[in-house]
Amino acid sequence: MLLLQFSTSHYCRKARLALGYKKISYQVSNLTPGLHILKLKPLTGLTTVPVLLPQEPGLVEVIADSTNIFKFLESYCPKPALFLPNKAQQSEANMLEDWLDESIGTATRFVYYHFRAREGKSIDPTVFSQVLIQVVQKQYGITDATAELAKQRIEIAIAELSRRWEQSNYLIGELLSVADLTAAALLSPLALIPAYQQQYPLLFEQIKRIHLVCAEPLPPGIAIG
C-alpha cells in the first residue's frame, strides 16, 4: 500500500494512525505542497492528502479522504476493529469524527500556523519555512481575528474531549474508536504550543497513549519517557 501525503499534515497522521493500529505495512510518498495538485487532481478529482493506493489486484485503486481511508481499512483488515460493535456508539463515533474533521482539524491549522508565524517563529525561522507558512496563512485566510475564533472552537473541543476521557480511557464507551484516532491526530499540532501543553496535560497524555497503541512516532513536542 502507498500513502500519498504531506509529511507534516495532521490529516495524514490520522491515516497513519489507522494503518499502524491495524499493523498494515505501507510506504509513504511525500508530495511537494503546490505541485501536489498535478498528481492528485487527475487521480481523485480533489486536491487534498491523504490518498491511499492499495496497489493490490482486485482492490479499489484510489481512496481519497481520511474518513474513506478508515472505512476501506476496516473492510480490508477487520481486526483489530476500529468500528464499534454497538451501532448507536459507532454512529456517535462517526459524528465525533466528522465534527473533528470539519471543524476542529481546521481550527487547529489556524491556531498552529498563526503561532508558527509569530511567537513560534524560532521553531523554524528559515526563509523556506516562513514563506510556506505565509502561503498557508493566505490560502486559508488565517488572520488574528480568524485565529481567535479558531482558538475558541478548540477550547470547546478540548473541554468536551477531556470530559469524555476523564470518564474512560476512550471517547466512547470502553473501546478505541475512529473518534480517538481522529482527536489524537488532529489536535497533535498543538503540542508545539507551550500554552496548550501547560493547560491541557490530559489531552497530550491521551495523544501520546494513542500514538503508542498505533505504533506511530510521537508528534513534535511530545517526548517519549
Ligand SMILES: N[C@@H](CCC(=O)N[C@@H](CS)C(=O)NCC(=O)O)C(=O)O
Ligand atoms: N477532509 C480531508 C481533509 C484533508 C486536508 O485538509 N488535507 C490538507 C493537508 S492537512 C491538504 O491536502 N491541503 C492541500 C490542498 O487543499 O490543496 C480529509 O480528511 O482527508
